[in-house]
Structure formats: C-alpha cells, structure tokens
Amino acid sequence: MLAETGLVVHSPTGNYEGHPPLLSSGRPGGTFDVAIIASKAYGLPEAFEQLRPYLHSRSVILPFLNGMKHMEQIEAAYPGQPLLGGVARIEATLGEDGSIRHLSPHHLFTYGKFRNFSEDEYEAVRAFLSSISLFVEKPDIERDLWEKYAFINVLSGLTTLFQAPVGDIREAPGGMDTFRRVYTETVNVILRAGGTLSDDYIEKQLLIVGKLSAQSTTSMLRDLQLGLPTESAHIQGYLVELAHRHDCEVPLLEVIHQRLAIYEKTRSGLTQEP
Numbered sequence: 599m600l601a602e603t604g605l606v607v608h609s610p611t612g613n614y615e616g617h618p619p620l621l622s623s624g625r626p627g628g629t630f631d632v633a634i635i636a637s638k639a640y641g642l643p644e645a646f647e648q649l650r651p652y653l654h655s656r657s658v659i660l661p662f663l664n665g666m667k668h669m670e671q672i673e674a675a676y677p678g679q680p681l682l683g684g685v686a687r688i689e690a691t692l693g694e695d696g697s698i699r700h701l702s703p704h705h706l707f708t709y710g711k712f713r714n715f716s717e718d719e720y721e722a723v724r725a726f727l728s729s730i731s732l733f734v735e736k737p738d739i740e741r742d743l744w745e746k747y748a749f750i751n752v753l754s755g756l757t758t759l760f761q762a763p764v765g766d767i768r769e770a771p772g773g774m775d776t777f778r779r780v781y782t783e784t785v786n787v788i789l790r791a792g793g794t795l796s797d798d799y800i801e802k803q804l805l806i807v808g809k810l811s812a813q814s815t816t817s818m819l820r821d822l823q824l825g826l827p828t829e830s831a832h833i834q835g836y837l838v839e840l841a842h843r844h845d846c847e848v849p850l851l852e853v854i855h856q857r858l859a860i861y862e863k864t865r866s867g868l869t870q871e872p
C-alpha cells in the first residue's frame with residue numbers, strides 16, 4: 599500500500615505526503631547503521647527475523663514500543679548490539695486508506711543510551727539523532743521508559759476493564775480512588791523490580807488523569823472494540839509476571855490482566871479457521 603499511495607500523514611501540526619525509499623523484507627538492501635523498531639509487541643518475533651539481514655555488528659537499535667519487556671526481548675534477539683531506549687508520546691492511528699492520522703497536536707519522541715555503547719559510538723548516534731527536530735535526548739531514558747510504562751498500564755488497563763473513556767471512570771463513585779489504587783500497585787511492582795520513577799510520581803499522574811479530556815481513551819480500548827489483537831500480554835501480562843517474581847500483591851492488576859486474557863482467548867477462538 600505504501601508503494602502505491604506513498605506516506606500520507608494528516609496532522610494538526612501540518613500534513614505530509616511523500617514517497618520515502620521502501621525496502622520489503624527479503625529484498626537486497628545492504629545494512630543500516632540505525633534501525634528503528636515500531637511494530638506492535640506481538641509482531642516482534644517476526645520483525646526480529648526480518649530485520650536481522652540488514653544489521654551489521656554495530657548497527658544501533660532504537661525501539662519505540664510501549665512497555666518494557668521488549669527491551670529484554672531485543673537484548674536476547676541481538677546480544678551485544680548497541681541498544682537505545684525510545685519513548686513515543688503521541689496519539690496516532692492508521693486510517694482505512696492507509697494514511698497516518700495524528701489525533702492531537704502533542705508529540706514527543708525521547709531516546710537515550712540503554713546498553714552496549716562505547717562513548718564514541720553513542721556520541722556519533724547522538725549527533726545524528728539531534729539533527730531530527732522531533733527527537734529529544736534523555737539522560738535517564740530508563741526512567742522515562744518505566745514512567746510511560748506505568749502510565750499506559752494504568753490507562754489502558756482501566757479503559758479496557760470498564761470499556762469506558764477516562765471521564766466516565768473518573769466520575770464514577772470511587773473512580774479517582776481506583777486510579778490511585780491501580781497506580782499504587784503498578785508503582786510498587788516497578789520499584790521492587792528495580793525500575794526508577796520520579797519523586798511524587800503517583801500524585802503527578804493523578805493530576806494528569808484529572809486534567810485529561812473526558813473523552814480520552816487508549817489505543818488498546820480502540821483495538822479491543824474493533825476485535826483486534828492487543829498488546830495486553832506485553833503491558834499488563836509482563837507487569838503481573840514481574841509482581842509474582844518479586845512477591846508483590848497486585849489484586850487489581852490481576853483482575854485487569856484476566857479481563858484482557860479472556861478477551862484475547864475469545865478473539866483467537868473467533869479468528870481460528872473452523
């Protein structure tokens with residue numbers, strides 16, 4: 599589709615149309631110095647194999663997935679490969695015509711050193727990425743990854759559990775308290791698992807939740823309502839796995855995870871050939 603229509607972006611910050619060079623997996627193309635991975639988490643195993651022939655031993659990997667588990671998966675798939683952390687803060691979706699629809703003016707992509715860099719290698723990639731105005735370097739990208747993970751875990755978990763936008767959950771009896779309890783469980787797991795979060799993280803997040811527009815939802819709820827696969831195993835499933843590994847009690851996270859696991863099981867039953 600991209601080859602036919604080109605890359606079309608509709609955005610409140612300005613539209614774009616262009617025909618970037620395209621390379622389909624399996625076609626000759628040489629190797630690349632930087633590879634950005636931005637598939638959904640469930641597409642990673644296939645993406646890893648398709649990308650492999652285009653990497654040299656010092657190609658830099660820059661993932662922009664939500665969550666944290668993919669960082670372990672990338673390290674396992676490409677041991678020793680220089681790995682950046684990347685966090686995307688944007689609200690975007692694919693239109694039926696294949697165009698990208700940027701839904702709100704806000705957008706920020708942060709990156710930073712994660713594993714397996716020499717000083718010179720990191721300096722070279724930093725100099726390259728700093729020429730792209732969308733990208734902002736973060737000295738502590740690991741904390742940024744954990745903070746976005748906690749945020750998306752709570753927001754996608756509660757919007758899918760209740761199948762409702764933020765405003766309806768917030769205004770239901772005890773709604774803000776539910777946000778606080780799910781944030782508290784999430785933060786406990788992350789800290790016990792060795793993750794870092796900024797001081798007063800929960801209070802700051804509750805202020806953000808209070809200010810979100812009442813209609814705010816998440817891409818996971820949109821996927822669930824359309825009967826599409828979700829990243830729940832990668833987001834909620836991995837957090838519950840970390841909770842069990844580190845002896846944390848997480849009753850609400852378990853219920854959210856179960857609700858999403860039931861959805862995924864029902865969905866895969868419906869999509870299987872008879």
Ligand SMILES: NC(=O)C1=CN([C@@H]2O[C@H](COP(=O)(O)OP(=O)(O)OC[C@H]3O[C@@H](n4cnc5c(N)ncnc54)[C@H](OP(=O)(O)O)[C@@H]3O)[C@@H](O)[C@H]2O)C=CC1
Pocket residue numbers: 636637638639641644645646648662663664686687688689690691692817829
């Ligand atoms: N959408 C958003 O607003 C935000 C998303 N994120 C995170 O970003 C990640 C991507 O999400 P999103 O962009 O919404 O997902 P989409 O499904 O919209 O886009 C993923 C893209 O990856 C492509 N892709 C999948 N597998 C491969 C492969 N093996 N080789 C090459 N390309 C591949 C898909 O191509 P094709 O269509 O041909 O399959 C598709 O264009 C997720 O982890 C999500 O949580 C983070 C912040 C905001």
Ligand SMILES: CC(C)(CO)C(=O)C(=O)O
Pocket residue numbers: 664687688689690750753815816817818
């Ligand atoms: C930030 C947010 C909630 C924007 O849609 C998101 O990342 C998602 O829905 O996946």
